[in-house]
Amino acid sequence: MEAENARLRAEVEALRARLRALEAAGASADAPRQQPDGSSCTAAAAAGAAAPAAAGARPSRAPPAGFVSPHGLTKPQAERYSRQLLLPAFGPAAQARLCAASALIVGCGGLGAPAALYLAAAGIGRLGLADHDAVEISNLHRQIIHSEARAGAHKAASAAAAVAALNSSVALDVHTEGLTPANAADLVRRYDLVIDASDNAPTRYLLSDAAAATGTPLVSAAAVGTDGQLTVYCLGEDGPCYRCLFPEPPAPGNCARCADAGVLGPVPGVMGVLQALEAVKILAGVGKPLSRQLLLFDALSGRFTTIKLRARAPDCAACGGGGGAAAAGDAAGGTGAQAEGPAGGACCSGRGSGSDARAPRGRMRPEDVAAFDYAAFTGQAAHDGAPPPLRVLPPDQRLAAAELRDRLAAAGLGGGDDRDGAANGASSSGSGGSGDSGGAAGCVLIDVRPTAQFGVMSLPGAVNLPFDSPERFRERHVASVLALASCGAGCAALAAGAAARDGGASGYGGAASATGSSGAAGAAPRGAAARAAAEQAAAEQQRPVYVVCRRGNHSQLAVQELRAAGLREVFDLAGGMEAWAAEVDPAMPVL
Amino acid sequence: MKLCIEFGGGLELLFGNQKNYDVEVPADGSLTVRQLLPWARDNLLQDRPELFMKGDSVRPGILVLINGCDWELSGTLDAELQPGDEVVFISTLHGG
Numbered sequence A: 001m002e003a004e005n006a007r008l009r010a011e012v013e014a015l016r017a018r019l020r021a022l023e024a025a026g027a028s029a030d031a032p033r034q035q036p037d038g039s040s041c042t043a044a045a046a047a048g049a050a051a052p053a054a055a056g057a058r059p060s061r062a063p064p065a066g067f068v069s070p071h072g073l074t075k076p077q078a079e080r081y082s083r084q085l086l087l088p089a090f091g092p093a094a095q096a097r098l099c100a101a102s103a104l105i106v107g108c109g110g111l112g113a114p115a116a117l118y119l120a121a122a123g124i125g126r127l128g129l130a131d132h133d134a135v136e137i138s139n140l141h142r143q144i145i146h147s148e149a150r151a152g153a154h155k156a157a158s159a160a161a162a163v164a165a166l167n168s169s170v171a172l173d174v175h176t177e178g179l180t181p182a183n184a185a186d187l188v189r190r191y192d193l194v195i196d197a198s199d200n201a202p203t204r205y206l207l208s209d210a211a212a213a214t215g216t217p218l219v220s221a222a223a224v225g226t227d228g229q230l231t232v233y234c235l236g237e238d239g240p241c242y243r244c245l246f247p248e249p250p251a252p253g254n255c256a257r258c259a260d261a262g263v264l265g266p267v268p269g270v271m272g273v274l275q276a277l278e279a280v281k282i283l284a285g286v287g288k289p290l291s292r293q294l295l296l297f298d299a300l301s302g303r304f305t306t307i308k309l310r311a312r313a314p315d316c317a318a319c320g321g322g323g324g325a326a327a328a329g330d331a332a333g334g335t336g337a338q339a340e341g342p343a344g345g346a347c348c349s350g351r352g353s354g355s356d357a358r359a360p361r362g363r364m365r366p367e368d369v370a371a372f373d374y375a376a377f378t379g380q381a382a383h384d385g386a387p388p389p390l391r392v393l394p395p396d397q398r399l400a401a402a403e404l405r406d407r408l409a410a411a412g413l414g415g416g417d418d419r420d421g422a423a424n425g426a427s428s429s430g431s432g433g434s435g436d437s438g439g440a441a442g443c444v445l446i447d448v449r450p451t452a453q454f455g456v457m458s459l460p461g462a463v464n465l466p467f468d469s470p471e472r473f474r475e476r477h478v479a480s481v482l483a484l485a486s487c488g489a490g491c492a493a494l495a496a497g498a499a500a501r502d503g504g505a506s507g508y509g510g511a512a513s514a515t516g517s518s519g520a521a522g523a524a525p526r527g528a529a530a531r532a533a534a535e536q537a538a539a540e541q542q543r544p545v546y547v548v549c550r551r552g553n554h555s556q557l558a559v560q561e562l563r564a565a566g567l568r569e570v571f572d573l574a575g576g577m578e579a580w581a582a583e584v585d586p587a588m589p590v591l
Numbered sequence B: 001m002k003l004c005i006e007f008g009g010g011l012e013l014l015f016g017n018q019k020n021y022d023v024e025v026p027a028d029g030s031l032t033v034r035q036l037l038p039w040a041r042d043n044l045l046q047d048r049p050e051l052f053m054k055g056d057s058v059r060p061g062i063l064v065l066i067n068g069c070d071w072e073l074s075g076t077l078d079a080e081l082q083p084g085d086e087v088v089f090i091s092t093l094h095g096g
Helices: A002-025 A038-049 A075-080 A091-099 A112-122 A155-166 A184-188 A201-214 A266-284 A326-335 A342-351 A366-371 A374-378 A401-410 A418-423 A434-440 A451-456 A470-476 A478-486 A489-504 A511-515 A527-539 A554-564 A576-583 B011-015 B033-043
Strands: A102-106 A126-130 A171-175 A193-196 A218-224 A227-233 A293-298 A303-308 A444-447 A545-548 A570-573 B002-008 B020-024 B062-066 B086-091
Touching: A002 A155, A075 A091, A091 A266, A102 A112, A112 A126, A112 A155, A112 A266, A126 A155, A155 A171, A184 A201, A184 A366, A193 A201, A193 A266, A201 A218, A201 A227, A201 A366, A201 A374, A218 A266, A227 A266, A266 A293, A401 A545, A401 A570, A401 A576, A444 A478, A470 A478, A470 A554, A478 A527, A478 A545, A478 A554, A545 A554, A545 A576, A554 A570, A570 A576, B002 B011, B011 B086
Parallel strands: A102 A126, A102 A193, A126 A171, A193 A218, A444 A545, A545 A570, B002 B086
Antiparallel strands: A218 A227, A227 A293, A293 A303, B002 B020, B062 B086
């Protein structure tokens, strides 16, 4: 209810802002691309006068007698942007071009938030805000355009409300449907420039293709963890597009998501501000844009590096075609490549080895963009939300959260007093590590989430053995689990210790210590002898094994591996820790 | 041949979470990136080689820079390295 209220409030605010701008400008928000001339700037100027702050001073379209603006800037504009007008490197002419210009921001998240605010503050004429997502509290550490009050609201509407509050003279288009292959080219062509502030690979390809198809410059940035990257695509004669650089998409497993890998709040902030800066430079026609250059930001060492990039690839599936000039695109597309279809060609070349001979072909046309299957091309859905739920295990191998709670409690794991139960076992090291209680209780609880997530919250007694892939889980962790399962309390401490070492070393970069482990349980997981030992251990299972993860996907795959290794009493927690927090322990933080 | 090798964009996680390596790579006279890649995989990489290489090149999504320039400008796999060169491997980011 609260979220719905917030959503509606934000939408009302955004609509009011649009209405104000439209009434003042007397122009459609869907106006064709504006040219940086005096006439369209007048519209933006009139919108500027509609600001509440400027109440009473509402000039008509014709400047009042006595002051003739040499650049089309009105009194409110000249005063508002005076610090930019005084700047020799910018000045009134550049400001007038910016006031007449428009930009589309795709993604109103960590990058889009500062980009939208700074573009609006600097005086852009019209801003499109596209995002299909809703504001969550875990966004707010970096997506500073939103607010607690607007949690649950559409991000595009929430961002529009903040922009309207900052500068009511900016005309706003709110696109809550986000960017899709069907609408991308039409949306992009309505703006002078696009900002890629998205969070996933398919949207990045889609946006770049739409920019190439419409000849629209694209300011692209990305941020994950403590790293940021920024460049400008599709600008000028030799500016490459995203596909020129990355003709073949990365494997889905190689794309870290902020929701999994984490991100330090100010890092996307820095990159989003830089995107606004590049957009201002291009739209106002000042400075040298970062085309054919990639700016790298390493937050931990406080280092910015700029590197030189290749030029536009003549055989690029999206922007190639030899002609080069933006205007030649549609004409060229109609002749050569039509029979085969540039979209199909792009897909084939993407899937190929990368060295296959690709005949020069026309640039992608808007209809090619609409027909291209970006999800299949990248193997990913166009959002960075939760993956779809897996259905791998039969229902009788899965436990609801309440059922797991009862089983853990019965086995001496799971609540406050269960720590005592664990202490009664063989463990005497007193290290407090999860391995000890996992080893001494009447069951084995395995948490296969990444170590960083485990560190934020976990169940008492859980042993952390991260699941990256079935192969790696098999190679690294199955033997440890078998040893834990086959141990009674007597050998539990030893096995648990080995498993804990295994788990602790299981993140990226820990391979050496994990494979070098000489613990009784974790050692030598390979070879025939090891297999025989594993089969023996599985046959001697004495304690049931429960596997948990974040949402109940990886836990199913881990249970599959453990069952394949011979364990019978092994179950996963359906819905993962999210279900546990929802159904058993509301005090447990949900990541 | 003495080289400075650097990993970024998260790629350093495969290399013991270390971004910079000053290395001496065995070379009889000349050394190309094609030869450097397997050497780095076998001597520096600690984890998940499939996330670093595909075939005899880097996996899609990794940019290779030689002295601050896209390797596309100097011949990709056949680019010849000189003593003291800086070779950077950057994983492209998607988050935002």
